[in-house]
Amino acid sequence: AGLIALSEAYFETFRHDCTKRYMKMAEMMTQKKSNRPSDFIDALITLQKECKVHSIKLSEFGIQSEDFPKFLQNARDTMGGLFTLDPRPDYRRRNPAYL
Incomplete structure (x- = not known):
């Protein structure tokens, strides 16, 4: 979902x-x-x-918006390598919180 x-x-x-x-x-x-x-x-x-x-x-x-940092950290910890596969490398550089 x-x-x-x-x-x-x-x-x-x-x-x-x-x-x-x-x-x-x-x-x-x-x-x-x-x-x-x-x-x-x-x-x-x-x-x-x-x-x-x-x-x-x-x-x-x-899930509330204040939960997002916790979910982002969990995604980085468990599947961090997948972030490097997103289609726009410059998006990752301009948005360090995304990585």
């Missing part, structure tokens, strides 16, 4: 960094030609709505 709640914001963050990949994923999801990377995000939202999971919120699971 957490990944669903975060997915739209995550993919939107890197929309301009993965243009071709997003368009290809949109084409695979919709079986239609994609003209823009946001087609993937639109398809993702449509899928979530059709599955009735688009409205999932982290707060429904008791």
